[in-house]
Amino acid sequence: MLGFVVRRVLLVIPTFIAIAFLTFIAIRLVPGDPIEVRTGERGISPERLAQFRHELGLDQPVWKQFLDYLWQLAHGNFGTSISTHAPVLTEFLTLFPATLELAISAMLFATILGIPAGVIAATRRGTFIDYTLMGAALTGFSMPIFWWGLLLVLFFSVNLGWTPVSGRIDLLYYFEPVTGFMLIDSWLSGEEGAFRSAVMHLILPAIVLGTIPLATIARMTRSAMLEILGEDYVRTARAKGLSPFRVVGFHALRNALIPVVTVIGLQVGALMAGAVLTEYIFSWPGIGTWLIESINRRDYPVLQGGILLVSGIVILINILVDLLYGVLNPRIRHAR
Amino acid sequence: MPADRTVTAAAPTVKAPPGPFVAFFRDFSENRAALVGLIILSLLVFVAIFANFLAPYSPYEQFRDFVRTPPAWAEGGNSAFLLGTDEIGRDMLSRLIFGARLSLFIGLSVVVASMAVGIVLGLVAAFAPGWPSIVIMRAMDVILSVPSLLLAIVIVAIIGPSLTNTIIAITVVYLPYYVRLVRASALQEKTRDYVTAARVGGAGTLRIMFKTVLPNCMAPIIVQAALTISNAILEAAALGFLGLGAQPPSPEWGAMLASAREFLQSAPWIVTEPGLAILITVLSINLVGDGLRDALDPKMRRS
Numbered sequence: 001m002l003g004f005v006v007r008r009v010l011l012v013i014p015t016f017i018a019i020a021f022l023t024f025i026a027i028r029l030v031p032g033d034p035i036e037v038r039t040g041e042r043g044i045s046p047e048r049l050a051q052f053r054h055e056l057g058l059d060q061p062v063w064k065q066f067l068d069y070l071w072q073l074a075h076g077n078f079g080t081s082i083s084t085h086a087p088v089l090t091e092f093l094t095l096f097p098a099t100l101e102l103a104i105s106a107m108l109f110a111t112i113l114g115i116p117a118g119v120i121a122a123t124r125r126g127t128f129i130d131y132t133l134m135g136a137a138l139t140g141f142s143m144p145i146f147w148w149g150l151l152l153v154l155f156f157s158v159n160l161g162w163t164p165v166s167g168r169i170d171l172l173y174y175f176e177p178v179t180g181f182m183l184i185d186s187w188l189s190g191e192e193g194a195f196r197s198a199v200m201h202l203i204l205p206a207i208v209l210g211t212i213p214l215a216t217i218a219r220m221t222r223s224a225m226l227e228i229l230g231e232d233y234v235r236t237a238r239a240k241g242l243s244p245f246r247v248v249g250f251h252a253l254r255n256a257l258i259p260v261v262t263v264i265g266l267q268v269g270a271l272m273a274g275a276v277l278t279e280y281i282f283s284w285p286g287i288g289t290w291l292i293e294s295i296n297r298r299d300y301p302v303l304q305g306g307i308l309l310v311s312g313i314v315i316l317i318n319i320l321v322d323l324l325y326g327v328l329n330p331r332i333r334h335a336r
Numbered sequence: 337m338p339a340d341r342t343v344t345a346a347a348p349t350v351k352a353p354p355g356p357f358v359a360f361f362r363d364f365s366e367n368r369a370a371l372v373g374l375i376i377l378s379l380l381v382f383v384a385i386f387a388n389f390l391a392p393y394s395p396y397e398q399f400r401d402f403v404r405t406p407p408a409w410a411e412g413g414n415s416a417f418l419l420g421t422d423e424i425g426r427d428m429l430s431r432l433i434f435g436a437r438l439s440l441f442i443g444l445s446v447v448v449a450s451m452a453v454g455i456v457l458g459l460v461a462a463f464a465p466g467w468p469s470i471v472i473m474r475a476m477d478v479i480l481s482v483p484s485l486l487l488a489i490v491i492v493a494i495i496g497p498s499l500t501n502t503i504i505a506i507t508v509v510y511l512p513y514y515v516r517l518v519r520a521s522a523l524q525e526k527t528r529d530y531v532t533a534a535r536v537g538g539a540g541t542l543r544i545m546f547k548t549v550l551p552n553c554m555a556p557i558i559v560q561a562a563l564t565i566s567n568a569i570l571e572a573a574a575l576g577f578l579g580l581g582a583q584p585p586s587p588e589w590g591a592m593l594a595s596a597r598e599f600l601q602s603a604p605w606i607v608t609e610p611g612l613a614i615l616i617t618v619l620s621i622n623l624v625g626d627g628l629r630d631a632l633d634p635k636m637r638r639s
Contacts, residue, residue, distance in 0.1 A: 014474065015474070015477055015478055015481055018474065018475075018478040019478055019481065019482065022478065023490075026490065026494050027494075029494055029495075030494050135369075138619065138622055138623065138626070139615070139619060141622060142566065142570075142615060142618040142619040142622050143615060143618075144570055144573055144574070144577075144590075144611055144614045144615060144618070146573075146574060146577045146590075146593065147577075147593060147607070147610075147611030147614065147615070148611075150593070150597065150600060150607055150611070151607075151608065151611070153600070154600050154601070154604055154607070158600065158601050269480075269481075269483040269484065270483065270484070272483040272486065273483040273484050273485035273486055274485075276485055276486065276489070276578075277485070277574055277577070277578070280578060291486070291489070292489075292578060295489065295493045295580070303490065303493060307482065307486060307490055310482075310483065310486060311481050311482045311483075314481060314482075314483060315481050318481075
């Protein structure tokens, strides 16, 4: 098991270097002179130009620049934002909890509703309930979530006035972030109404981001359940007189969950992509908004560092899912 | 010989096993949802092809006296503009019709491009073990490890936002799926007896790759193609919505949503209609895709 973990983690390093290489090349393809962009000066004197080129390492050969870049990355230096002059890593770490909180809430929403929906559809196969649930799932799966978000805002925020339109919490609450998770921080602050406000701000974004994972999980659970329900041991469990609830809930579901967990894990990348759109709609101060703003400001170091960090996290989570898969499914663990 | 002729003429009366297309269509049309999807999709394709004749107005023409007219059935609607007009008085119906052309064009271009490149790279990876295979597959791993929309955003941010660049970016995003799929099924087919037979028969590697092995790998590729079209349409719309795809005044559905956002409250139809168009298109393609999967590949059958 340990050997497997080590091998799996070591394999990540070349992938990560390749992504670093691609972003490194990509930034050099961007039209516009990097020095002009950084200094905001035009008609710069040759001496100052040479000085800047030296400071930025642009007078070095390209391969040396790339090695320097990797060296910097290895030391946790992901560049400096042009617009805020803050280190990219610092900005990322400040904003990431907001995205993480949103993503976790969305996945909870998707899992809590998706697995029962899939189980119900599978046990009522071919009935009206099955068709309705799977029709809804396919609709959710086909949903342009940025539009879905706008519709929910129109209905629940604008027309009914139930939830706020944007942000993470009402402006009247202020407290020092402790964990970066607004739900926990607002709870810890003890301010009356703060926690409620944080929850109300989170509901719509979590639903929007959770919609496609919900549909995917429901479809996956249904097909996995259908396969398992045809197995001999399920028939045996039925034959020995177990209640249908025990058969479905304990014997079948536990085995059906193995592929479902994989699918949940594979959603992580899609979740990050969806977070960009969701955050953009709800002005959620997370990684997605940060990346889109960096494009609009032509803040390429942020884009470069941000993409690397996001990809790194997605890769790491995929490894964790692989490991979890081994824990859930002993057959795979022993095959290794 | 006359006798021979009578035999051949009589042959069709013997119940022959259905050809592959007949069998396929029988399986496909058993799935009523898929059939509905196919009908809607055909209508959309029809509308897209004949947009010039079907649209009542040009998608760019601005009727300054009819800015933000509600749809015809709503209060204050005007029967000249069935689905209303947008924030600068353009006919929504006409824009939606031309938008269908754009969206389907994007979806189709992405599929054709990523499928063509993916098939070549996948076959090369399967038939050239050693460094070509390693380079190709590792490159695909890299593409896969960046979340899809983020990768498209980065590509577009670098090469500039436009419709063509949207297509290029999304093609890159979907390439790995084809390469992996083609390589995996080609590796499996490669060991079959008919391939050995072809090789013994003197077929060159290129012929074996494209004529012998490829046709037998097509079923999962076609299923993937349906999925790619719908995802490509969604992602192109998302890029348009973020201002990184097709640029205004283009009637691309995502871009229409982006410029209409501020009218969510005062003129909701400007926002609801393009999104509904995206949803219906993607849903119908996904229905067809599910049907294709069930009909073409019994192993992947969902139920």
